[in-house]
Amino acid sequence: MDGEVHRAAASWENGTLAPVDRLRTERADSPTPGLVEGTEPGAGQKSAMFVHAQSFEDLTAETEEARKEAEGYSELGKPADSTDGIEVLMGKDTISEKQNKKEGWQDSKSKEEDVSSEAWRSHRKHVFVLSEAGKPIYTRYGTEEALSSTMGVMMALVSFVEADKNIIRSIHADGYKVVFLSKSPLVLVGVSRTSQSDKELMRELQYIYYQIVSLLTLTQLNHIFQHKQNYDLRRLLAGSEHLTDNLLHRLDRDPGLLLSAVTCLPLASSTRDVVSSSLQAAKAKSLVFSILLAGDYLVTLVRKKDQFLHHIDLHLVFNLVGSSSSFREGEGWTPICLPKFNTAGFFHAHISYLEPASDLCLILVSTDREDFFNLSECKQRFLERLSKRNAYQALKDALKSPSYSVAQVGIPELRHFLYKSKSSGLYTSPELPVVYQSEEEEERLMGLYHDLHSRLHHATRPLRSIYHCGETENLMAWVTSGFELYLCFSPLGTKALAVSAVNKLLKWIRKEEDRLFILSPLTY
Amino acid sequence: MSAIRVDAKVVMLGKESVGKTSLVERYVHHRFLVGPYQNTIGAAFVAKPIQVGEKVVTLGIWDTAGSERYEAMSRIYYRGARAAIVCYDLTDSSSFQRARFWVKELQNCEEHCKIYLCGTKSDLIEGDRSLRQIDYHDAQDFADEIGALHFETSSKTGNNVDELFHKVAEDYNNTAFQYMTEETGVDLGQKKDSCFYSCCHNN
Ligand SMILES: Nc1nc2c(ncn2[C@@H]2O[C@H](COP(=O)(O)OP(=O)(O)OP(=O)(O)O)[C@@H](O)[C@H]2O)c(=O)[nH]1
Ligand SMILES: [Mg+2]
Numbered sequence: 239m240d241g242e243v244h245r246a247a248a249s250w251e252n253g254t255l256a257p258v259d260r261l262r263t264e265r266a267d268s269p270t271p272g273l274v275e276g277t278e279p280g281a282g283q284k285s286a287m288f289v290h291a292q293s294f295e296d297l298t299a300e301t302e303e304a305r306k307e308a309e310g311y312s313e314l315g316k317p318a319d320s321t322d323g324i325e326v327l328m329g330k331d332t333i334s335e336k337q338n339k340k341e342g343w344q345d346s347k348s349k350e351e352d353v354s355s356e357a358w359r360s361h362r363k364h365v366f367v368l369s370e371a372g373k374p375i376y377t378r379y380g381t382e383e384a385l386s387s388t389m390g391v392m393m394a395l396v397s398f399v400e401a402d403k404n405i406i407r408s409i410h411a412d413g414y415k416v417v418f419l420s421k422s423p424l425v426l427v428g429v430s431r432t433s434q435s436d437k438e439l440m441r442e443l444q445y446i447y448y449q450i451v452s453l454l455t456l457t458q459l460n461h462i463f464q465h466k467q468n469y470d471l472r473r474l475l476a477g478s479e480h481l482t483d484n485l486l487h488r489l490d491r492d493p494g495l496l497l498s499a500v501t502c503l504p505l506a507s508s509t510r511d512v513v514s515s516s517l518q519a520a521k522a523k524s525l526v527f528s529i530l531l532a533g534d535y536l537v538t539l540v541r542k543k544d545q546f547l548h549h550i551d552l553h554l555v556f557n558l559v560g561s562s563s564s565f566r567e568g569e570g571w572t573p574i575c576l577p578k579f580n581t582a583g584f585f586h587a588h589i590s591y592l593e594p595a596s597d598l599c600l601i602l603v604s605t606d607r608e609d610f611f612n613l614s615e616c617k618q619r620f621l622e623r624l625s626k627r628n629a630y631q632a633l634k635d636a637l638k639s640p641s642y643s644v645a646q647v648g649i650p651e652l653r654h655f656l657y658k659s660k661s662s663g664l665y666t667s668p669e670l671p672v673v674y675q676s677e678e679e680e681e682r683l684m685g686l687y688h689d690l691h692s693r694l695h696h697a698t699r700p701l702r703s704i705y706h707c708g709e710t711e712n713l714m715a716w717v718t719s720g721f722e723l724y725l726c727f728s729p730l731g732t733k734a735l736a737v738s739a740v741n742k743l744l745k746w747i748r749k750e751e752d753r754l755f756i757l758s759p760l761t762y
Numbered sequence: 763m764s765a766i767r768v769d770a771k772v773v774m775l776g777k778e779s780v781g782k783t784s785l786v787e788r789y790v791h792h793r794f795l796v797g798p799y800q801n802t803i804g805a806a807f808v809a810k811p812i813q814v815g816e817k818v819v820t821l822g823i824w825d826t827a828g829s830e831r832y833e834a835m836s837r838i839y840y841r842g843a844r845a846a847i848v849c850y851d852l853t854d855s856s857s858f859q860r861a862r863f864w865v866k867e868l869q870n871c872e873e874h875c876k877i878y879l880c881g882t883k884s885d886l887i888e889g890d891r892s893l894r895q896i897d898y899h900d901a902q903d904f905a906d907e908i909g910a911l912h913f914e915t916s917s918k919t920g921n922n923v924d925e926l927f928h929k930v931a932e933d934y935n936n937t938a939f940q941y942m943t944e945e946t947g948v949d950l951g952q953k954k955d956s957c958f959y960s961c962c963h964n965n
Binding site for chain 1: 778783786787790791800801802803804805806807808825827828829830831832835838
């Protein structure tokens with residue numbers, strides 16, 4: 239217990255929080271026990287929409303853990319040898335002073351950026367992708383060409399360690415964490431100055447790996463590199479860099495990626511039911527998933543019986559649609575691999591907005607690449623049904639206020655929260671209150687949630703709940719077999735208040751669940 | 763049923779960022795979008811009715827992505843096309859090489875597809891002649907050699923864009939007319955079905 243408190247305090251220190259002596263972390267017993275998975279607010283009534291809906295671990299588990307066991311791994315602390323290699327990359331310790339420099343995300347992707355400049359070095363999180371031959375494939379900042387020698391060093395490091403039948407997982411040095419993910423035929427490297435754990439960083443690298451696989455399929459990737467080890471993969475990825483850039487941005491900002499969950503457009507259940515059944519009726523033989531999005535909100539999802547969509551695959555779809563205006567005009571038709579479903583093959587997605595200026599985007603995922611016109615007709619049928627049953631207007635009205643204010647909950651001290659129903663894989667969260675609306679504050683709040691999340695899901699010492707008093711806010715996190723809850727309170731509140739707030743909030747969510755969640759997902 | 767009824771399938775081909783999407787955007791929506799360049803993902807389809815003489819011809823335009831990633835997929839976009847607009851960027855000589863590649867591909871796989879060779883971004887070379895990397899006459903010679911029509915367009919100013927698509931629709935209309943006169947006794951509707959089976963799914 240003592241150890242826990244201490245550890246936690248140390249990890250907060252690196253973040254943006256208050257002095258250590260004011261910190262208090264406690265492992266509380268569940269104040270309202272007995273909420274069992276499948277009965278929590280927001281749990282689907284019939285069947286889950288996603289596979290592995292509740293698993294945060296599944297992202298990392300199958301690969302890392304399995305490999306760890308199979309081959310045994312060594313986590314490198316600060317081996318003198320390796321830090322030399324890392325020096326090349328990060329330079330001296332002067333960098334930490336720039337830590338809090340604001341990073342406007344739009345202009346942060348300055349590809350022309352000089353890779354020897356301070357600005358380049360001062361980015362909080364670098365991500366590199368390289369081939370096993372050490373050829374650069376992607377860098378978040380700067381150009382791949384300029385970094386080819388750096389990437390060469392990284393690859394040398396990876397193979398040096400692997401030669402010993404070990405796997406290099408991470409290097410900690412100088413306030414930096416360097417995390418390696420080897421996913422043949424790719425190697426991904428993250429360099430971070432954030433307080434995120436290795437596990438979290440690894441998870442982010444996994445996402446980037448899946449992003450690349452979704453564009454090419456693993457089969458094609460393997461084929462290419464078997465054929466030509468030295469292949470320059472950038473040729474095939476040309477034009478997709480912004481997808482990866484955007485995904486990295488989302489990983490920092492989007493609670494859904496943190497929680498391995500998706501959020502729904504708040505919608506009267508009667509309206510959602512009509513939308514879902516209209517989509518269900520507009521089916522075609524080759525259809526596997528029909529997904530209706532409104533910006534980053536899921537409106538509804540209909541799937542083929544016995545086929546499940548993984549939340550990672552859904553996030554990749556969100557990212558694809560959100561990163562490109564190319565679907566704005568006309569109807570898009572693109573091959574897409576959903577790596578959690580099958581890394582070997584492409585689906586074909588019909589992607590179109592319901593109206594040019596609308597946020598409502600329909601994605602019809604099919605197995606048949608010849609089926610475009612058939613799916614185009616499905617969309618028409620869907621639209622006709624929607625209008626006939628007067629649901630289209632209701633849907634458009636709901637879109638005018640896609641989020642809700644935390645004030646609706648009626649807990650004065652509560653500023654913000656994230657609530658995830660584990661069995662449905664869906665989460666809900668109010669809009670950010672004014673105090674967190676600036677870019678820096680939003681980023682900071684997300685950073686706090688990231689920290690809580692990483693401590694709840696600590697690889698060796700997971701926690702069930704955390705209460706934390708800070709100077710600018712009090713935080714609470716609680717995980718049960720049914721849900722995960724993260725709360726942000728005004729700093730004036732007390733722990734007793736927070737605990738009673740949780741009960742009140744859970745009741746409120748229960749009351750609102752048919753508006754905030756998709757309780758009855760449909761199949762064709 | 764409100765499914766799109768398409769008369770002629772038209773496919774846009776060419777290296778990435780030569781301006782295929784901009785061309786379609788200009789023709790269909792009469793506008794030129796400034797701002798960061800957005801690669802097309804996969805392909806985009808749009809149906810556009812166009813008045814030719816007394817008839818309305820609906821072009822089903824497939825705007826394909828230039829990225830090599832989608833090359834293996836390209837067949838489904840040009841199969842059964844009546845016209846291909848093969849684009850190159852007047853200021854980028856490598857894009858002309860790529861145009862030659864597409865022409866060869868079409869000649870091998872789609873012999874009935876009429877080719878329109880289109881040099882894009884002519885406004886740039888009007889501003890600065892030294893930017894031109896593809897000589898007008900070289901391109902014209904190549905077009906003659908392959909039996910293609912040749913245009914130079916600007917999606918920014920709109921120069922020659924309507925003319926290009928109008929010519930495509932007109933040529934289609936004339937060949938459709940030819941079918942009718944040559945093959946008297948054959949039901950045109952039937953002929954159409956076999957002709958366009960792969961490009962559009964009506965009912
Ligand atoms: N000045 C000028 N710029 C143009 C013109 N047409 C396109 N561009 C610019 O060229 C860039 C690429 O245009 P797109 O139309 O997106 O190119 P694309 O061929 O569709 O590219 P992919 O979808 O990747 O295959 C954009 O930045 C356009 O603004 C033009 O006529 N004049
Ligand atoms: Mg395009």
